[in-house]
Amino acid sequence: MLYQIISLLLEVVVGIFGGACLLRLYMQLLRIPMSARSGNPLGRFVFALTDWIVLPLRRVLPSLGALDTASLVAAFVLQLAKFALLWLIAGAGGSLFFLPLLAVFGLLSMAISGLTVAVIVYAVLSWLPTSSVISGVMARLVEPLLTPIRRVLPSVGGIDLSPLVLLLLLQVAAIVLGGVRGGVLGA
Structure with a gap:
């Protein structure tokens, strides 16, 4: 029971911070303005959640064209830390070799889940007669x-x-x- 509780908490925390890193990567890939001057509250939120891990990594990891490798590595490191902690809590049984592989699968799963949420939010916002900044950002994402x-x-x-x-896919x-x-x- 304790393992399940810790697993849930790690999933939520890593989901929030790792998902924000992936969102930062995706928004930069699409060249969506994220600064405070752009008026994009989602961008400011993403920066606030990820600067602590992305900025130090950016000093040693250059971007590859439009791909922000620091954000990608940050999301991967968070997934890796989650699986390493769960592995230790479970008694450190099995091979350490599988932890990076689990982190890759966790990263892909998080990306799919994040896109699913983005599509749902986009669809709901498209039904409402509003021209908010968030609806514009969601449109640019989806x-x-x-x-x-x-x-x-x-x-x-x-x-x-x-x-x-897209949701079915x-x-x-x-x-x-x-x-x-x-x-x-x-x-």
């Missing part, structure tokens, strides 16, 4: 993923089904990831 789907699937009766299709990706993880790790 629409690059919806554009290829919209090319193939036109609106049906004036209803855009591309967010639903993300769920399929999560299932495939789980299957691959089980096959590779035997779990």
Whole structure:
């Protein structure tokens, strides 16, 4: 029972901070302004959550083009720390070799979950007649993923089904990831 509680707490904490690192990576990849001057509250929130780990890493890890390697490595390190702590709490049984692999699978799972949440928030905000900064940011995050789907699937009766299709694709990706993880790790 204690292991489950600690596991849940680690999942939440690493999910928040690691997810913010991945969001920072994705927003920078899409060139979404995140500074205080841009008026983007999500960007300020992401900076506040991630600067403590990303900025020191940025001193030693240069970006690769538009890819912010410091944010990616920060998210990976957080996942690795989570699995290392869980491994120690469980009695340090088994090989340490699997911890980095678990961290990679955790990172991919977190990315899929984050995109799923972003699509749901985008869809809900699209139903509301608002022109807030957040709805604009969500549109910039999600629409690059919806554009290829919209090319193939036109609106049906004036209803855009591309967010639903993207959600289904993300769920399929999560299932495939789980299957691959089980096959590779035997779990």
